[in-house]
Amino acid sequence: MKNTSSEPAIRPFPKVWFLLLLIPAGALLGLIFQGSNFFLPLFTLGLVAFGVVCLRQVSGRVKRWALFLWLGLALTLVGDFFLVFQDAPIASLHFLLGVGGFSLAQICWLVFFLRLGRFSRRVGIPLFLFYGAFYGFALYSAFPASHENPLRVMIALYMVLFCTNVSLAAGARDLPGSRWLLMGLSILLFSDTMIALGRFIYVGQVLFLVGPTYLASLTLIAVGASRFTLKMDFSKTEDPLPQKETEP
Numbered sequence: 001m002k003n004t005s006s007e008p009a010i011r012p013f014p015k016v017w018f019l020l021l022l023i024p025a026g027a028l029l030g031l032i033f034q035g036s037n038f039f040l041p042l043f044t045l046g047l048v049a050f051g052v053v054c055l056r057q058v059s060g061r062v063k064r065w066a067l068f069l070w071l072g073l074a075l076t077l078v079g080d081f082f083l084v085f086q087d088a089p090i091a092s093l094h095f096l097l098g099v100g101g102f103s104l105a106q107i108c109w110l111v112f113f114l115r116l117g118r119f120s121r122r123v124g125i126p127l128f129l130f131y132g133a134f135y136g137f138a139l140y141s142a143f144p145a146s147h148e149n150p151l152r153v154m155i156a157l158y159m160v161l162f163c164t165n166v167s168l169a170a171g172a173r174d175l176p177g178s179r180w181l182l183m184g185l186s187i188l189l190f191s192d193t194m195i196a197l198g199r200f201i202y203v204g205q206v207l208f209l210v211g212p213t214y215l216a217s218l219t220l221i222a223v224g225a226s227r228f229t230l231k232m233d234f235s236k237t238e239d240p241l242p243q244k245e246t247e248p
Contacts, residue, residue, distance in 0.1 A: 021050055028215065037084055041077055043215065047222040048074045054229040062232045065112055069181075069225035072108035073218065075101060090151070090199060091144035099154045102192075106161035109185070110168075116175055117168030124167030131159050134196075142200040155196075162189055177227030184220030187213050 023046030030039035051070035055063055078101030088094035135156060143151040166189060169182040191213035198207035 021046065023049065040080055040084060044073070044077050044080070044218060047218060051222065051225060054226050058229055062229065065116060066225065066229040068108045068112040069228065072105040073221055073225065075105040075108060076218065078104065091146045096147070096150055096154055099158055103154070103158050103161060106158065106165060109165050110161055113165055113168035113172065116172060118171030119167050120170035123170035124163065127163045127167060131163055135159060138201055139196060175228060176231035177224035180220050180224030180227060184217045184224060187220065188217035191217060
């Protein structure tokens with residue numbers, strides 16, 4: 001029997017708040033037709049603003065766990081600030097800070113999935129083997145000598161966090177929005193892999209894939225986070241309680 005301790009019910013979601021999605025939609029058009037980096041934080045902030053409205057409709061444990069999803073999405077802005085707006089070269093402190101910002105986002109998502117996800121061996125084992133080999137044989141020797149040790153540590157930590165989150169998301173099939181979260185994280189992993197290939201290993205003609213896949217990943221993560229926030233049954237965030245035997 002699930003824990004059904006009383007919590008305030010989810011309030012109806014006013015449809016007028018969907019108008020907030022016009023912000024990321026407009027920013028996306030700006031990115032496509034103007035190509036200005038100014039529209040990137042506007043895109044993410046629009047998604048986060050919609051998340052704030054979603055969080056206001058719920059309370060208790062659902063709100064507590066959903067907050068980690070939206071906070072992770074917001075923290076991608078830190079990574080964008082250093083990597084996109086500062087246009088940080090690889091051998092720089094700003095690049096390390098940018099990776100650190102995205103690592104904080106991954107840590108927020110990790111807290112969520114460690115509590116509500118389940119590690120999928122079918123996904124996790126091949127993923128760790130592939131990216132372990134990719135790091136060891138391709139990336140490890142590709143870092144600039146001036147910052148090679150900090151970069152090796154930061155990138156290795158980031159890859160471990162990322163692979164763990166994707167593996168946990170793959171096993172969280174019963175959660176509302178889990179498929180969207182899995183797709184978003186998977187596409188974000190692909191986008192970051194293209195960055196590694198283009199900026200560290202200098203594989204040509206792959207960086208054009210980064211922008212579209214990054215925007216798609218943020219959108220899918222926001223969809224998954226909103227579905228979890230608005231549709232999650234709070235009793236599923238607690239382990240089943242032992243059922244008491246009745247007297248004859």
